[in-house]
Amino acid sequence: MDRIEEKLKILADAAKYDVSCSSSGSKRQNTGGIGDASFGGICHTYTEDGRCVSLLKILLTNHCIYDCAFCVSRRSNDVKRAAFTVEEVVDLTMNFYRRNYIEGLFLSSGIFKNADFTMERLLLIVKKLRTEQRYNGYIHLKTIPGASEELIREAGLYVDRMSINLELPTEEGLKLLAPEKDHDSVKKPLAFVKEQIQQLRSEAKMIKHTPSFVPAGQSTQMVIGATPETDLQIMSVANTFYQDYKLKRVYYSGFVPIHQEHSLLPSIGSAPPLLRENRLYQTDWLLRFYDFRLDEILNAEHSHLDLEVDPKLSWALRNPQYFPIDINTADYKMIIRIPGVGRQSALKIMQARKFGKLREYQLKKMGIAFNRARHFMVCADSVVSLGTPSMETVRGHILSKGNSKYKGKIGQGQLLLFS
Amino acid sequence: MYYLFDHTFPGLLCCVFESFERKEFEITPVLEEEFQPDFFSHTRKIVTVPEKAGRVQQALLQKVGRQTALDFFKIFLSEDREAWRALFSIIQYVFRYSPEIWQNYGHPDVLYLVQTLKKVNRERHRMKAFVRFHKSRDGLYVASIEPDFNVLPLISDFFRKRYADQHWLIYDVKRGYGLLYDQCQVTEVHLMEEEHAANRRRTSVGDTRALEIPLDDRDRDFQRLWKQYYSSTNIESRRNLRLHLRHVPKRYWKYLTEKEYG
Numbered sequence: 199m200d201r202i203e204e205k206l207k208i209l210a211d212a213a214k215y216d217v218s219c220s221s222s223g224s225k226r227q228n229t230g231g232i233g234d235a236s237f238g239g240i241c242h243t244y245t246e247d248g249r250c251v252s253l254l255k256i257l258l259t260n261h262c263i264y265d266c267a268f269c270v271s272r273r274s275n276d277v278k279r280a281a282f283t284v285e286e287v288v289d290l291t292m293n294f295y296r297r298n299y300i301e302g303l304f305l306s307s308g309i310f311k312n313a314d315f316t317m318e319r320l321l322l323i324v325k326k327l328r329t330e331q332r333y334n335g336y337i338h339l340k341t342i343p344g345a346s347e348e349l350i351r352e353a354g355l356y357v358d359r360m361s362i363n364l365e366l367p368t369e370e371g372l373k374l375l376a377p378e379k380d381h382d383s384v385k386k387p388l389a390f391v392k393e394q395i396q397q398l399r400s401e402a403k404m405i406k407h408t409p410s411f412v413p414a415g416q417s418t419q420m421v422i423g424a425t426p427e428t429d430l431q432i433m434s435v436a437n438t439f440y441q442d443y444k445l446k447r448v449y450y451s452g453f454v455p456i457h458q459e460h461s462l463l464p465s466i467g468s469a470p471p472l473l474r475e476n477r478l479y480q481t482d483w484l485l486r487f488y489d490f491r492l493d494e495i496l497n498a499e500h501s502h503l504d505l506e507v508d509p510k511l512s513w514a515l516r517n518p519q520y521f522p523i524d525i526n527t528a529d530y531k532m533i534i535r536i537p538g539v540g541r542q543s544a545l546k547i548m549q550a551r552k553f554g555k556l557r558e559y560q561l562k563k564m565g566i567a568f569n570r571a572r573h574f575m576v577c578a579d580s581v582v583s584l585g586t587p588s589m590e591t592v593r594g595h596i597l598s599k600g601n602s603k604y605k606g607k608i609g610q611g612q613l614l615l616f617s
Numbered sequence: 618m619y620y621l622f623d624h625t626f627p628g629l630l631c632c633v634f635e636s637f638e639r640k641e642f643e644i645t646p647v648l649e650e651e652f653q654p655d656f657f658s659h660t661r662k663i664v665t666v667p668e669k670a671g672r673v674q675q676a677l678l679q680k681v682g683r684q685t686a687l688d689f690f691k692i693f694l695s696e697d698r699e700a701w702r703a704l705f706s707i708i709q710y711v712f713r714y715s716p717e718i719w720q721n722y723g724h725p726d727v728l729y730l731v732q733t734l735k736k737v738n739r740e741r742h743r744m745k746a747f748v749r750f751h752k753s754r755d756g757l758y759v760a761s762i763e764p765d766f767n768v769l770p771l772i773s774d775f776f777r778k779r780y781a782d783q784h785w786l787i788y789d790v791k792r793g794y795g796l797l798y799d800q801c802q803v804t805e806v807h808l809m810e811e812e813h814a815a816n817r818r819r820t821s822v823g824d825t826r827a828l829e830i831p832l833d834d835r836d837r838d839f840q841r842l843w844k845q846y847y848s849s850t851n852i853e854s855r856r857n858l859r860l861h862l863r864h865v866p867k868r869y870w871k872y873l874t875e876k877e878y879g
Contacts, residue, residue, distance in 0.1 A: 199838055203845050210849040232782050236775075241864070242746045243875055245851035248860030255850060293839045294846075296758065296783060297750040299874070332782075454854055470855055550722035560723045 206290070208280040212260040212271050213306055216363070216419060217451045221252040221301035221336045223414030224358040231332025233295060233302075235358060235414075240301050253304035253338060254294050258282055258319060262308030266376035267460050268365065268424050268453065271308045281310075287323050288331065295335050302336025302358070303327070313344035321349060324356040336414075343383040347390055354394060359414040359446070362387055364439070367432045371425035374462060384418070388443045391416055395444075415446035422478065423471040424453040424463055430501040433481055437492050440485075450478040477503040484510060487541060488534050506597065511537035514574055515589045521574045526555050536574045538567030569599050619660045621649040626693045627670035629701065633708050634669040635661070642713070646705050647698075677708070680716045691737045692730055694767045700733040740764050741771045748776070748787060749874045751840075752833040758785040759830055761872055769796055773803050840874050847875035 222239030241250035259281035260271040270277060282290075287305070294300045305323060309316050320339060327333040339353055341362040354360060362384050366372045369381050394411055402408045418439060420432065436448040452470040455463065481503060484490040488510070495509050496502075504512040514521060514537045523532050525547055533544040543566045550556060550564075555578035562568050573592045576582075587595075618641055622628035632646045646663075654660065677686045692704050703726040710718050721727050743764070750758035758780070762769075769789050773796050776785065781800070788795030788808075797806045870876040 203842060206842055206845050207849045210846050214850045214852055228778050228781050230781075232780065234779050236745070240742070240746050243847065243873060244861055244864040245847065246858060246861050247852045247855035248857035248864065249852070249855070250864070251847065251850060254846065290842065293835075294843060296780070297752070297839065297843075297874075298748045298760070298780075299843050452855075454852060472855065472857075546722045549720040553717075553721040553723060556723055563725075563728055564722060 202286060202290075205280045205282055205286070206256070208278050209257045209260060209282060210255065212277075212308075213255045213257045213304070215270065215451065215454065216255065216304075216306060216340075217249070217449045218304070218338065218361055218417055218419060218447070219250050219252055219255070220359075220417075220447065221338075223446055224336060225413065226334050226336075226358060226410065228334050229332075231334055232292075233333050233335035235334070235336050236301065242298070242300055252301040253336065254291055254300045254302070255304040256282070256287070256290075256306075258287065258305065258307035258316075258323070259310055260308045261310045263311075264309060264376070264378050266365070266379065267463060268375055268421055268456075270456050284319065284323050284326065288326050291327060292331055292333065295333070300335075302338070304338040306340035307342070309342060313342045314346055314349060317342045317345035317349045317353070321353050321356075324353060328356045338414075341387045341391070343379070343387065345387070350387055350390060351394060354391060354412045355409050357412060359417065360391055360412050361417040361419070363419040364435070365419070365421055366425055367420050367422075367427045367435045368425070371427065374425065375460075385443075388416060388418070388439075388445075392443050416443065417445055417447040417449065419449040419451055421453050422450050422475055428501040429474075429478065429481075429503045430496040430498075432478060433485075433492055433496055436482060437485060448482065450475050450482070473505055474503070477505060477509060481509045489531060490535075507593065508537070510535070511570060511596070515593055518586070518589050522576045522580075523574060524576050525561070526551050526578060536571050538570030539575075540566070570596055618644055619652060619658055620644050620646045620663050621652055621660055622646055622663045623665050624648050625665060626690060627667060628663065628665040629693060629705065630670040630673040631665050632663050632705060633673050633712070635663055636709065637712065642709060644705070644709075645702055651698075676712070680711055681719060685716075685719055688734055691741075691771065692733050694770065695733045695737050696767055697733055700730060703729050737766050737768065737771075740766045741768045743869070744768050744772050745775055747869050747873060748772075749872060750785060751830070752836045754831045754833055756784060756833070757830075758783055760785070760787045761790050762787060763791045763868075763872070764789065765868075767792060769794070777803050844875055 219241070220239050221235070221241075222237060224235035225237055226235040228234040239252060241252045243251045245251060257271070259279070260277070261279050261281060262269075262271045262273055265273040269275075287303075291300075291303045295302070305320055307316050307320060320342070324337055324339060327337065336359075337357040338359045338361065339357040341350055341353075341360050343362060350360075364381065364384055365379070366375060372379055372381060391412060395415070398408050398411045420435070422432065432450070436450075439445050439448060452472055452475040453464060454470045455466045455468055481495055484495060485492060490513070495513055500516075503509055507515070514535070520532070520535070523536055525533060525536075530544055530548055533539060533547060534541055539547075543564050546564050547556065547561070550560070557579045558572075558577045561571075561577060573587075573595070620632045620635065622632050629646060632644065636642060636644050641661075649662065652660065674686070677689065681689075689704060689708065692700055707718060707726055707730060718724065718727060722731065744762060748760045748762060750760045752758055767789070769787065769792075772787075776787065776796070777798055780798070784799055786795055786797045786806070794805055794807050796803050865873070865876070
């Protein structure tokens with residue numbers, strides 16, 4: 199028992215820098231055993247850093263033959279090493295799942311011996327869970343770069359999501375910090391899994407029963423702030439990966455300094471770039487759900503996101519020609535572009551205005567961020583002011599009235615790293 | 618005029634039935650035991666008749682569809698008196714004029730109901746996440762909860778499908794009833810009166826587990842492992858207690874294994 203506890207401590211600690219936590223996207227049903235997948239995902243608890251815990255996220259082992267400077271488990275790092283046995287992982291997963299602690303298993307591993315040997319072990323675990331334990335809960339499996347296609351294909355038949363991390367946004371960055379790796383070894387398996395998914399999907403149109411293959415799709419992760427990329431570079435890479443590999447998610451992980459000696463990396467004690475990470479996620483959402491094009495938000499002139507205001511507001515301030523938008527007549531596509539109005543509120547507005555012109559007091563109650571939105575929209579009873587205020591004034595107004603959680607933090611330390 | 622009913626959903630539907638039968642439309646439905654009569658108030662005691670409630674429910678299904686009818690039931694489970702009043706008035710409106718009122722988010726009653734619905738749905742989702750089973754010596758997985766709203770009926774299907782091969786009991790300490798699953802069907806169970814009273818005493822003095830059940834030998838081990846995992850997966854340099862508390866408000870900690878005091 200004590201030994202298991204120590205292993206869990208080491209191997210959970212080593213896995214936590216992988217930020218992917220989602221348990222959504224799969225419709226796997228309980229077929230006579232235990233467990234099913236919840237399509238929207240369920241976060242079972244949250245740690246004190248505010249991140250959700252939905253999966254038991256562990257490494258099979260933190261022994262690794264690679265020496266990537268940004269990774270805690272790198273060969274040259276002096277940390278305690280441990281390895282779970284296959285049975286231990288199965289036992290932990292089942293017992294946590296049965297107590298409703300978790301939504302499923304997130305299994306990754308350091309690479310020991312070689313890629314295939316590692317991948318075989320991971321495959322053995324997921325197979326045991328699915329067949330011996332008749333477990334139908336969520337499984338997120340890391341694809342091991344360099345593993346053979348046969349192993350990846352077989353694993354895909356048992357898991358819900360697969361992912362493989364880009365680690366650093368650019369090839370140059372990767373050369374610098376992890377000379378043994380390259381982006382191609384990530385792209386190849388991503389492309390392979392994507393093709394398999396598409397192939398099975400087209401077969402499913404003709405054949406009644408095709409096996410489910412990685413039903414929740416693939417994701418990847420980039421470390422932010424370890425190397426000096428611009429936000430434009432980062433988001434361009436993300437955008438390309440969304441398009442080329444049909445990824446479900448790209449995760450941005452603010453670099454948490456883990457050792458002193460590397461001269462190229464931010465040193466221990468410097469805060470992880472949480473605000474920048476937040477802005478990148480906001481941009482990611484604008485691209486995927488708000489129909490923004492990347493060059494509207496980031497371009498050669500604006501290659502970094504504004505840390506003071508969110509990217510939609512920043513775009514609106516740069517493009518006053520689109521505003522104010524009349525919420526009683528504008529179409530959905532324009533309404534979701536108003537800063538402070540989300541998709542839910544936009545749908546409510548579209549429904550409600552069929553019953554009569556909407557007034558300010560009604561919008562205030564619908565759950566929009568009125569302090570931000572008021573400068574960019576007109577309601578039935580909005581006071582028309584002579585001459586439009588300059589966008590600089592609007593910005594000042596919003597910032598002075600707003601209650602940003604980042605108030606007072608901007609420009610302290612975080613920015614200096616990248617200037 | 619006040620209609621006095623019995624705090625059940627069929628009871629509320631019967632109020633609707635009676636109000637149409639008697640053509641009394643200026644109605645506020647209130648709970649019989651909560652009603653404080655004053656000198657001028659007229660009241661009518663509504664008896665819950667399943668057939669009448671069934672007819673109203675059928676009519677509702679036809680008028681507004683399955684989803685909205687379910688939403689009405691969910692709103693009822695909020696146990697919020699103001700929501701009950703608004704719900705009653707909106708159902709009346711649906712039958713007298715138009716079911717489209719439900720999309721009019723500019724209407725104060727509709728907006729209030731939509732917001733209540735959101736709260737109930739959130740609580741339902743929370744209970745899917747925050748239920749923590751303890752395994753008893755005889756193999757029953759037991760969990761106690763104290764949800765803000767009466768959401769047990771809304772999570773029953775979820776747990777039945779997911780934990781189909783284990784016996785489980787989820788007990789609502791606040792409302793004094795639970796769901797018991799025996800690998801075949803879910804049944805509603807109640808504690809005996811004196812057990813319930815003893816339970817109330819125990820929970821009010823701060824005992825974290827409401828039900829006293831001998832645990833499986835390995836259960837303590839897995840609780841310990843879970844706590845270990847919970848603390849090792851936290852990244853200290855990203856500490857953000859404000860966000861943490863927003864996601865896991867303190868009132869839920871009592872039943873969360875990883876948050877248990879001591």
